[in-house]
Amino acid sequence: MTSKNSCFDRAIFRRSLRRTAPVWGLFCLYELLLPLRLYSYCRGVSVCTEDFFVQAERTILENAVTGASVVPFVYGGLLAWALFSWLFRTNSAYFYAALPVRRRTLFLTNYLTGLLLCAAPALVSSLLLWAVGAGFGVSAFLPAMQVFAATAMGFLLFFSFASLVCMVVGQMAAAPLVYGMLNFAAYVLESIVQHLMQTFVYGMPASQTTAAERAAAYASPVFGLLRGGFRVATEWVDAGAVGYETDPHLVGWGYLGILAGVGVVFAVCAYLLLQHREMERSGDVIAVRQLRPAALYGFTIGCALVIGVLLVELLSGNAADNFWYVLLFLTVGAFVGYFTGKMLLQKTVFVFRSGWGGFAACCLVLAVVFGAAKFDLFGYSRYLPQRSRIAAAGLTRNEYQGLYTSRDPAFIDRVLALHTAAVEEKTQQEQRKTDYQRGTDQTQGFYISYRLTDGRFLQRYYSVVYNEADALASGSLISQFSSVYNSPDCVRIRTGFDTPRTEANVLSCYVYSNASDADLELTGARAWELYAACLADINAGRLGAEDVSGVGTKDDADYTPLYLMFIVTTNTPGETVNLYVDSIPLGADETVRVLEQAGAEIYWKTS
Numbered sequence: 001m002t003s004k005n006s007c008f009d010r011a012i013f014r015r016s017l018r019r020t021a022p023v024w025g026l027f028c029l030y031e032l033l034l035p036l037r038l039y040s041y042c043r044g045v046s047v048c049t050e051d052f053f054v055q056a057e058r059t060i061l062e063n064a065v066t067g068a069s070v071v072p073f074v075y076g077g078l079l080a081w082a083l084f085s086w087l088f089r090t091n092s093a094y095f096y097a098a099l100p101v102r103r104r105t106l107f108l109t110n111y112l113t114g115l116l117l118c119a120a121p122a123l124v125s126s127l128l129l130w131a132v133g134a135g136f137g138v139s140a141f142l143p144a145m146q147v148f149a150a151t152a153m154g155f156l157l158f159f160s161f162a163s164l165v166c167m168v169v170g171q172m173a174a175a176p177l178v179y180g181m182l183n184f185a186a187y188v189l190e191s192i193v194q195h196l197m198q199t200f201v202y203g204m205p206a207s208q209t210t211a212a213e214r215a216a217a218y219a220s221p222v223f224g225l226l227r228g229g230f231r232v233a234t235e236w237v238d239a240g241a242v243g244y245e246t247d248p249h250l251v252g253w254g255y256l257g258i259l260a261g262v263g264v265v266f267a268v269c270a271y272l273l274l275q276h277r278e279m280e281r282s283g284d285v286i287a288v289r290q291l292r293p294a295a296l297y298g299f300t301i302g303c304a305l306v307i308g309v310l311l312v313e314l315l316s317g318n319a320a321d322n323f324w325y326v327l328l329f330l331t332v333g334a335f336v337g338y339f340t341g342k343m344l345l346q347k348t349v350f351v352f353r354s355g356w357g358g359f360a361a362c363c364l365v366l367a368v369v370f371g372a373a374k375f376d377l378f379g380y381s382r383y384l385p386q387r388s389r390i391a392a393a394g395l396t397r398n399e400y401q402g403l404y405t406s407r408d409p410a411f412i413d414r415v416l417a418l419h420t421a422a423v424e425e426k427t428q429q430e431q432r433k434t435d436y437q438r439g440t441d442q443t444q445g446f447y448i449s450y451r452l453t454d455g456r457f458l459q460r461y462y463s464v465v466y467n468e469a470d471a472l473a474s475g476s477l478i479s480q481f482s483s484v485y486n487s488p489d490c491v492r493i494r495t496g497f498d499t500p501r502t503e504a505n506v507l508s509c510y511v512y513s514n515a516s517d518a519d520l521e522l523t524g525a526r527a528w529e530l531y532a533a534c535l536a537d538i539n540a541g542r543l544g545a546e547d548v549s550g551v552g553t554k555d556d557a558d559y560t561p562l563y564l565m566f567i568v569t570t571n572t573p574g575e576t577v578n579l580y581v582d583s584i585p586l587g588a589d590e591t592v593r594v595l596e597q598a599g600a601e602i603y604w605k606t607s
Helices: 010-019 021-044 052-068 070-083 090-098 103-135 141-168 174-198 211-219 221-229 253-275 289-314 323-346 356-374 409-424 426-431 433-437 468-472 477-485 488-495 524-539 589-597
Strands: 231-237 244-251 390-396 442-452 457-466 506-513 520-523 562-569 576-581
Touching (some): 010 021, 010 070, 021 052, 052 070, 052 103, 052 221, 052 231, 052 244, 070 103, 141 253, 174 211, 174 221, 174 289, 211 221, 289 356, 323 356, 390 488, 409 426, 409 442, 409 457, 409 477, 409 488, 426 433, 442 477, 457 477, 468 477, 488 524, 488 576, 506 524, 524 562, 524 589
Antiparallel strands (some): 390 442, 506 520, 506 562, 562 576
C-alpha cells in the first residue's frame, strides 16, 4: 500500500489528543489560574495606591519567567513523552511503522500537535490576563502578549529537546530520567568538578562566581532562566524619602531567543533521527546504535564524578583532601558507571569479559584532567593579578563574595603582597597538610578577593597550616595574614567604618551588656561622639583586632562585657544599616572614656 504523502494526519491527531488529554488538561487548568491570580491580586490591592498599576503590570510579567522555565520544562517533557510513547514498545512501533503514513507525517503530526497544545491554552490565558487587567484600568495588552511569547519560546526549547530524547531513548521509564538529567547535567557536573578540585587544588575556594559556572548555568536552561537569564526589571525613582518602582519590563529576550533557536535545531535532529530509527530497537535504553558509545562514555564520566564526590563527602577528613584518594574515588565511580552502562545497553550482566580498554580510556581522561589541575598545569594556583588591573581588594575569614573590599591603594598593595607570599609557600603548605591531619599543627583559613578593572571578580582561599613557632615568627605566612587582617584599614572595612560618616548619619547606638541588664540607648550627639571614639581607636590599632592564630589567650579581665550596635543612614533615602562593635578592650581609651561618661558599666569584675 502506498504511504500517504502529507505533513499532517487527522486520525493520528485525534488519537494523540485523546492519549494526552490528562497532560494538556492540567496545563489548561494552570493557564486559567493565571488570570484568576491577577484578579485576586487586583481585588486585594487598592487601586488608589500610587504604584498599583506598576505592581499589577509586574504581576503579569512575572508569569512570563515561570512560563518560560519551570512550566515548559515539566509540561514539554510530559507531553513529548506521551505523544511519542509509541516508540518505546516494539508492538506499537511496528504498528505505526506499518501504517500507510510516512515517518515524516508521523513526526510532524505529533510535533505540531504538541505545539498547538501549548500555544492555544497560553494564548487564551494571555487574552484573559489582558481582559482582567483592562477591567482594573491596567494597560495589560503588551505584558500579556509577552507572557504568551515567553511561554511559547520556552516550550519550543523543552518540548523539542524532550522529543529528541524520545527518538534516542527506547525505554518508557528511561526517557524521562534521561530528559531530566540532561537538562541539569552541565550545571551539576560543573559544580561537582569544582567541589572535587577544591579539595586538593591550592587556593581554590569552595564556591566562586566564574565564567565556567555562569556558562554551566546558562547551559542548563531552567537554572539559566531562573537565575537572572530572564527576569522582570524595574526602574527606581527617588521621590523624597520614599521612592517607588516604575517601568517594569522583561530582561533576557536575547538569551530566551537563543534557547528557542536551539529548540528548532533539536526538532530538526529529532526529525532526522526518526527517519533512520530502527524500530526493532524499541525497548532498548539507547535505540540509536550510533549513539551508544557516546551514551556509555558520558554515563561513565558522570558516574565517576557523582560517586567520587559522594565518597569524598562520606570520607571527609584525612582522605578527602588527598589527590590520590580523590583519583581512586573517581576510578571506583568510573568502574561502576562503565560496566553498569554496558549491562543496560547489552541487557545482560555478563559484560566483564571485554571492554576493559574503554574503561581504561575513561580512567586515563580523568587522571589527565584532574592531574593537570593538581599539578597546576593550567596556572590557577600560581596566578597573581597585575597590580594595574586591580580596582579593589578584600581580606576576610569568611566567604562574602567580595562585599568587604576597598579601593585604598596601600591596602591593595598589602593584600597583593600577602597573596604573593601564599603562592610562594604552596609547596610547603601542601607538605604540611600531613602534620595538620595528625593533629600536631593548626590551621587558619582566609579569603582574598579582587575586583578587577574589567569588572571581573577574582577570589582565592588559603588554609594556612602553622604551629606555635610560626605564629610567633614575624615573617611566617600566618603572621603576615594576622598583620594585614588586624591592620586599621582591614578593621575599618569589615566593621563598616571605612565609609565616611557625619553626625547627621549616625542616628543612634545601642550599648548591650553581657554582665547585666543595664543596656543603654545613645542618640544624637552622644551616639556620634561614641562613633568618632571607636573610629579613633580603630585607626590607632586599639580596637577591632582579632587573635587569628589561636596561640594567644583572650583574658576577660582585659575586655569590657559590652558590645555596640550603631544605626547609620546610607546614601539611599530612608535606608539604614547596622554597624557592630564587640570585644572592646580596656586599652581602647577613647571608646572606654565615652562609655564611662555615658554611664555604661565598663568593667564589672572585682580586682
